[in-house]
Amino acid sequence: MLDAAGPVFSDDIQSRIWAVAAWMLKVDGVAETVPGMNNLMIVFDPLAIPPGEVEQQLLHIWKTVVPDAVSGRDVDIPVVYGGPDGEDLAALADNAGLTVEEVVRRHSEAVYSVAAVGAMPGFVYLSGLDPQLAMPRRAVPRMKVKVGSVIIGGAQAGIMPCTAPSGWHIIGKTKVPLFDPLRDPPCACKPGDRIRFRVIEVQP
Amino acid sequence: MIEILSTGAVNSVQDLGRTGYLDAGVGRSGMMDAPALEIANLLVGNDEGAAGIEVALFPFRLRFETDTVFAVAGADCPAKLDDRQVPDWWVMNAKAGEVLTLGLPRAGARAVIAFQGGIDVPLVLGSRSTDLKSVFGGFEGRGLHRGDRLALGGTSRRMSRMEGGYGADVSVLRAPAAAEDEAIVLRVLPSAEYAVFTGEARSKFHETDWLITNDANRMGYRLSGPELTLTRKLELLSHGIMPGTVQVPPNGQPIIQLAEANTCGGYPKIANVIEADLWKLAQSPVGARLRFELTDRDTAVAALRQQRTFMAALAADAALMRGWN
Numbered sequence: 202m203l204d205a206a207g208p209v210f211s212d213d214i215q216s217r218i219w220a221v222a223a224w225m226l227k228v229d230g231v232a233e234t235v236p237g238m239n240n241l242m243i244v245f246d247p248l249a250i251p252p253g254e255v256e257q258q259l260l261h262i263w264k265t266v267v268p269d270a271v272s273g274r275d276v277d278i279p280v281v282y283g284g285p286d287g288e289d290l291a292a293l294a295d296n297a298g299l300t301v302e303e304v305v306r307r308h309s310e311a312v313y314s315v316a317a318v319g320a321m322p323g324f325v326y327l328s329g330l331d332p333q334l335a336m337p338r339r340a341v342p343r344m345k346v347k348v349g350s351v352i353i354g355g356a357q358a359g360i361m362p363c364t365a366p367s368g369w370h371i372i373g374k375t376k377v378p379l380f381d382p383l384r385d386p387p388c389a390c391k392p393g394d395r396i397r398f399r400v401i402e403v404q405p
Numbered sequence: 406m407i408e409i410l411s412t413g414a415v416n417s418v419q420d421l422g423r424t425g426y427l428d429a430g431v432g433r434s435g436m437m438d439a440p441a442l443e444i445a446n447l448l449v450g451n452d453e454g455a456a457g458i459e460v461a462l463f464p465f466r467l468r469f470e471t472d473t474v475f476a477v478a479g480a481d482c483p484a485k486l487d488d489r490q491v492p493d494w495w496v497m498n499a500k501a502g503e504v505l506t507l508g509l510p511r512a513g514a515r516a517v518i519a520f521q522g523g524i525d526v527p528l529v530l531g532s533r534s535t536d537l538k539s540v541f542g543g544f545e546g547r548g549l550h551r552g553d554r555l556a557l558g559g560t561s562r563r564m565s566r567m568e569g570g571y572g573a574d575v576s577v578l579r580a581p582a583a584a585e586d587e588a589i590v591l592r593v594l595p596s597a598e599y600a601v602f603t604g605e606a607r608s609k610f611h612e613t614d615w616l617i618t619n620d621a622n623r624m625g626y627r628l629s630g631p632e633l634t635l636t637r638k639l640e641l642l643s644h645g646i647m648p649g650t651v652q653v654p655p656n657g658q659p660i661i662q663l664a665e666a667n668t669c670g671g672y673p674k675i676a677n678v679i680e681a682d683l684w685k686l687a688q689s690p691v692g693a694r695l696r697f698e699l700t701d702r703d704t705a706v707a708a709l710r711q712q713r714t715f716m717a718a719l720a721a722d723a724a725l726m727r728g729w730n
Contacts, residue, residue, distance in 0.1 A: 202597055206642050222428075235427045235645035237669055242645025244427065247706045248713065319643065319669035322430040322539050326643060362430070363539060380430075382529050382541040388429045 203259055206239035210328055214239045215316050216268035219392050224262045231255070236317045236392050238326055273315065273393030278360065278375050280309070280351050284404025286374035293353060293370050296336050305403050307331040308372065313358055313396040323362030323380025323388045327396060330358040342368035349374050351398065362388075373398075406470040407520070409553045410504065413462025415622070418524050418543035418555070420456040423532040427668045433648055434534035434542065437461075437623060437664050437687030438515050441479035443716055444573050445519035447723045448476040448496050453716060455523030455558070456533035458549070460516040465507045467518075469499040473557065474521035476572075477505075480513030480688060495572035513688035522558035538624060538665045571726055578715055579684075588614040588696040589689050591682045594705060596650065596674035598639065606633040606657075610675055614694040615659065621691050623665040628695065632657030639673050646670045649678035651697070661686060681708035 203221070205214050218241050222234035225243055230250030235242040245255050282305045283290040294304045313329040335356040346352065346367040352359045354369030361367065362380040375398075379389045390396065421442065422435020436442040436459050443453040458467075463482065469475075476496050477484050484491035485506045491497055499505065507516050526533050526544050535543025544553060599607065613630040620627040633653050646652070650662040652672035661678065662670070663686060676697060678686065689695060 202644065204597065204644070210642060233425060233427050235668060237644035238642035240642065240644045242427075242647075244647070247702075248710055252702050252706070317643065317669070318428060319430045319645070320667045322426075322432075322536075324430050382431075382536075382539075385530065386429065387426065387431065387530060392428070 203241040203243070203263060204239075205241075205263075210238055210316070212314060212316075212328060215314070215328070216393075217263070217266060219272070220266045220268040221259070221262050222392075224266060225259060228255070228258055235319065237319065238316055273391065273395055276377075276390055276394050276396050277399055278351075278377050278396055279399045279401045280373040280375050281401050282308075282351075282373040282403045286347065286350065287372045287404065289370035290372045293334065293336055293372055297333050299333065301403065304334060304372070305400060307334060308353075308358070309398045309400045311398075313398075315390045315392050315394040315396060317392055318388055318390065321363060321365055322382070323390075325359060325362075325379070325390050325396070327358040330356055332356065334358075336370055338368040339370070340368075342366050346371060347374070349376060349379075351375055406557065407473070407555050408468045408470060409549050409551055409555070410466035410468055411551055412460075412465050412549045414548040414550070415462055415537070416458060416460045416465060417535040417537060417548045418456050418526055418533060419459045419535060420523075420533045421454040422534050422664065423530055423536070423542070426530050427645065430668050431530060431539070432536065432665055432668055434532065434536045434623075435664055436517060436534075438479045438517055438684045440578065440684050440712060440716070441515075441517040441687075442519060444494065444575065444719060445476040445478040445517050446523070447716065447719045448478075448494070448571065448573055449474050449519050449521040450723060450727055451519060451521060451523055453720070455519065456526060456543075457517055457519040457524060460507055460518065461514060463507055463509045463516075465516070466504055468504050469501060470554075471501050471557075473499045475499060475505070476519050477507065477516055478519070479515050479517040480510035482510040482513070482516050483508040484516075492572065494575055510690075514690040514693075515687050520557050525556040525558040536665065573719055578712060588694040589685055590696050590698050591685055592679045592700040592704065592708070593651065593676035593697045594679060594700065594702065596676050598635075598641075598673040599675055601635050601637065601639060601673060602653070602675055603634050603636050606635070607675075609633060610659075611697055611699060614696055617689055617691050617693050617695065619691055623663060625660050625662045625666055626686065626689075628659045628661065630658070633659065633675065635673060641671050641673065643669045643671050646674070647677070649680065649683055650674055651676045651678065663687075679705040679708060681705065681712050 233244040313327040351373040352369035419436040422433040529542040615628040
């Protein structure tokens with residue numbers, strides 16, 4: 202595990218994390234790399250490469266790597282905001298001291314970066330949320346948040362890739378499938394991709 | 406074909422798990438007692454990674470629809486093929502129509518059944534394992550139900566027809582099960598936040614016999630014992646975690662992540678159970694007690710090497726046995 206995190210999440214550090222992850226995959230004995238938020242987990246076979254050597258390689262690449270300037274793709278996510286499938290939109294607007302229209306404008310005008318994919322299959326950790334739209338997670342998580350729900354938790358934006366428990370706030374819904382195990386790669390988005398939410402409709 | 410006659414919903418088709426998709430949020434899954442599957446597979450003449458059945462809820466019964474070579478491994482559970490005793494870690498030949506019954510384990514928690522040819526379910530993301538949490542892989546993405554019929558893969562390898570003549574001695578890999586009032590000892594390496602726990606918390610972590618609570622499944626086990634506290638409040642960004650990672654959430658009670666662990670988490674980590682000891686967790690039932698013994702990297706690697714050497718020797722033996730027939 203390489204932990205490069207400072208007090209707040211940094212997009213520059215994250216670009217470096219992605220680049221190091223790609224390089225480390227080329228090292229013999231390294232099986233998988235798992236970028237987190239400003240950190241990186243390396244999964245390796247200790248019988249194929251000694252742990253100390255993985256450490257050395259990791260630090261060397263961390264110091265010398267040059268992150269790719271342009272890598273990710275642009276992904277368009279059409280969203281129906283509010284209504285029955287965006288039940289927390291009004292509450293989030295209240296919390297932010299903004300109108301619903303302003304919340305939708307700010308949420309859909311931002312460009313988000315897929316920092317990492319993880320926790321559950323196809324779940325994207327997005328950076329780039331307007332800080333004013335941040336809202337602490339629900340004290341009691343909902344047991345079922347529907348697939349395609351467009352959500353905000355703390356200072357992060359997200360999309361539910363499957364129906365699962367979540368304590369994040371639901372502001373809308375998309376029909377874009379984010380995860381399909383029968384597809385390879387199974388995820389619609391990769392770290393480094395840029396996501397834009399496009400307004401289809403705002404429902405009361 | 407085999408037909409499931411009685412089962413619990415957590416019994417499932419598993420192989421050695423899914424690799425290469427952690428960065429897509431797809432966890433390992435796979436047999437909790439992976440070495441038991443490897444051994445049982447080698448005994449029946451399969452590659453070590455063929456898919457078998459993990460049985461965690463008993464009694465479990467299945468009927469063989471065709472003559473089938475199989476082996477039962479893992480937990481020490483009373484097993485019968487019709488009226489015949491089925492020893493653990495032993496190759497058996499079932500005739501069409503015979504019924505295999507696994508009873509409640511005398512020791513351990515999970516039995517593994519391997520079949521010659523392996524369970525033939527589609528590969529999903531490179532594995533036949535069921536991901537129960539995410540509902541894909543294995544048999545229709547779910548645990549087994551009564552009446553399910555599973556196909557077995559074909560095999561070109563001829564197996565020994567010596568009735569009950571071939572098995573594995575696993576005593577070098579597995580000490581006899583601990584007595585019921587004895588804690589199961591797991592070797593751990595310190596994790597990233599080990600030093601942020603108070604000295605008292607670290608001592609308690611290693612000295613306590615931790616109880617496995619009812620909240621224990623393929624995702625992980627929640628443990629109960631003294632509260633483990635940090636020297637300062639920690640807000641961690643989400644980071645990768647693996648089966649064996651021991652996290653401590655704000656209530657101070659550890660959680661051990663297991664086969665179906667999420668790929669990322671945010672709680673402070675106190676330790677990691679070494680890979681060579683993960684099978685012991687598969688064989689630790691609810692209500693059992695666990696002790697965490699600090700070890701070092703060299704010991705962890707040596708333990709893994711011993712396991713692999715055992716498998717290589719068993720594979721060579723199995724090839725010899727096939728050669729004799």
